[in-house]
Amino acid sequence: MAAGKNLAGEILEKMGCAVIDADETAHIALENTKQQVLAAFQPEAERLGINLMNEDGTVNRKALAGIVFASQEALQKQESIIHPEVSRLLEEFITAHPEQTCVLNATVLNKVPLAAKCDFIIYVDAPFIVRLIRAKKRDHHSVFHLLKRFSSQKKLYAQYQKLNVDIYRVRNIGSSSKLHKKLQRIFESRCFK
Numbered sequence: 001m002a003a004g005k006n007l008a009g010e011i012l013e014k015m016g017c018a019v020i021d022a023d024e025t026a027h028i029a030l031e032n033t034k035q036q037v038l039a040a041f042q043p044e045a046e047r048l049g050i051n052l053m054n055e056d057g058t059v060n061r062k063a064l065a066g067i068v069f070a071s072q073e074a075l076q077k078q079e080s081i082i083h084p085e086v087s088r089l090l091e092e093f094i095t096a097h098p099e100q101t102c103v104l105n106a107t108v109l110n111k112v113p114l115a116a117k118c119d120f121i122i123y124v125d126a127p128f129i130v131r132l133i134r135a136k137k138r139d140h141h142s143v144f145h146l147l148k149r150f151s152s153q154k155k156l157y158a159q160y161q162k163l164n165v166d167i168y169r170v171r172n173i174g175s176s177s178k179l180h181k182k183l184q185r186i187f188e189s190r191c192f193k
Contacts, residue, residue: 001107001149002135003126004172004179009105011180015187018097022086022106025093029085030059036081041067041074069148079111087112110159120166122186123157126173 006021013019030037037059038052045052050063068078091114094102109115126134128150135146160167168186172179 001146001153002131002138003124005105005107005124007172007176007179008122008124008170008183009103011176011183012103012187015184016100017103018093018100019103019105020090020093022090022104022109025089026082026086027061029082029089030061030064033081033085034059037064037078040077040081044074065145065149069145083112087114090114107153108156110156110163115160115163116165118165120168120186120190121160121163122183123160123167123169124172124179125157125169126171130173 009019009021041064042052044067045063048067050066052060052063054060064078068074090104090112104114104118106112109118109121115121131150132143132146135141135149136143139146141149157167157169170179170182170186
């Protein structure tokens with residue numbers, strides 16, 4: 001979270017890749033699975049006095065996050081509903097771009113079966129304090145909320161290492177041009193021109 005995945009995605013798109021943002025895909029998946037999500041979390045929302053629906057009929061993601069990130073069990077329950085739909089949408093995207101190198105911009109790609117099918121993974125990372133400042137500025141959440149989100153992603157790199165896929169860890173601590181050069185080197189070494 002807030003390591004620079006979106007910037008990396010923009011750079012790779014300029015290099016000619018077809019890029020899909022899994023966070024945006026997850027928002028679509030949430031709406032597609034809205035009834036199952038509401039059935040799973042409405043009782044807890046009512047107990048807490050939280051409204052899980054926006055006035056426009058969409059799921060109130062911020063309210064849902066307050067429940068989902070409160071426990072590992074709740075997070076796993078939500079993931080068991082959402083992730084199969086995310087996988088389906090990502091597979092659909094790849095099928096729609098057969099002539100391009102497809103890039104999946106995803107924080108938790110390791111939690112969907114598609115991760116094992118990747119040719120390689122670029123793990124974009126940045127120091128904790130840099131990520132916290134970026135997330136606070138971008139998302140306007142409380143530090144407490146951000147720390148809970150960060151905590152849910154602890155040991156993420158180790159989880160990726162368990163996959164049978166080549167991983168390139170890229171530290172995003174400099175300028176966008178430095179990140180571009182790092183990504184270009186990876187793609188050149190993998191014979192993607």
